[in-house]
Amino acid sequence: MDADNGGRPGPENPPGPLQKQGERQERQPVNMTKPPSVHSGPSAPPAVAEGDIRASDADRDRVAEILREALAEGRLDPQEHAERIDTVYRAKTMGELEPVIRDLPAAGAGRAQPGPDAYAYGPRAPVPDQNLVAIFSASVRKGRWQAPARINAFALFGSVEIDLTEAVFPQQQVQINVTAVFGSVEIRVPENITLRSSGSGILGSFEIETHDAEDGNAPQILVNGYAVLGSVEARPKRGAWIRDLRDRVWEDHRALRHELREERRERHHQLRHDRQEWQERLRAARRERRDRFR
Structure with a gap:
């Protein structure tokens, strides 16, 4: 070391190992971010998707009302309406209700106003007062x-x-x-x-x-x-609408077809019962003749 500079290495003397280590520590970047706390609380639970929300009775009734309007307007036939109603009242989440009315307008939105020929006005037998x-x-x-x-x-x-x-x-x-x-x-x-x-x-x-x-x-x-x-x-009266008179005729037609099916079913049962009685009488007559010749 040079005695004139207080023991510090001069320009002619190379720096020692301790000085090199100090310089490397000074050049290292300082991390200014706050480290995560060890005692931090649990993270918030993830949000529930809208389709996974539990459906209420009011939600099921709202969807059932849309299906009822669709049935009255002819968008659904009675069989499809019954199947979808069954699905509605078995649904537990909003995601199960949404596909039931995906292809239907909202309640009241798709209600078509009757056209000029919707009401059956015209000459006919007058109705008494x-x-x-x-x-x-x-x-x-x-x-x-x-x-x-x-x-x-x-x-x-x-x-x-x-x-x-x-x-x-x-x-x-x-x-x-x-x-x-x-x-x-x-x-x-x-x-x-x-x-x-x-x-x-x-x-x-x-x-x-x-x-x-x-x-x-x-x-x-x-x-x-x-x-x-x-x-x-x-x-x-809230909720009461005059339907197209042609819809009333269609309802009467469906009721008539139902009555005809019931009559055919009853006639079929009666014919089968009569045939069974006739066969029983025939077997009884055969047994009687067989016993007579013995």
Whole structure:
């Protein structure tokens, strides 16, 4: 070492091994990232896929409603509808429900409005007026029936119920004249018709939920009259629609085919039973003849 520079190697002296090691340590890059903590908690569980979510009763009912609409519109036949309904109520996850309605529109989205020829208006035998009277009693008209052009309802200390949700309209306009004196008259109509009113209440209630149908060819119902210390109420029944009359004919045709199948099945059973009885009588006659000659 050179004594003049305090024992440090001069330019003429090569650096020692300790100095080389110090220089290598100074040139190493410093890791600024924080090392993972040993005491960190468990990682969050992976998110559940949407198709693996458990289906609720409301989800199954929603899918069943879409299938019911598809059956009513003719998109599914009864056999396909029964098979898919069975799949719906056996499904446990949303992924099992989705394929059932993949080829169907959403509820109400694919509901086609009836065309100009959907309603069977035209010349035919007139339907007589319907008179409903309730005096200290009740009078009800509901189910499938032909709505006449004029319906007269009178309630005196009684109640009258008129349900047109399943009725067939031979004509476009139906007029309902109501009189409620210490009584009540309740009218229910489908959603896709026109409902208007020109009545009034005298110390009573005359409530008509007026509605204009989007289809100009839809039936029109006009409620006239008054309520004296009574009540008159008319409104659409939610979920009730007038189907195309041709769909009603198709339903009747299917019901007729079902009845014919049942009749053929019963006739077949009767013929088989008669044949078995005839064969039994024939065997009995043979045994009798055989015993006679013995």
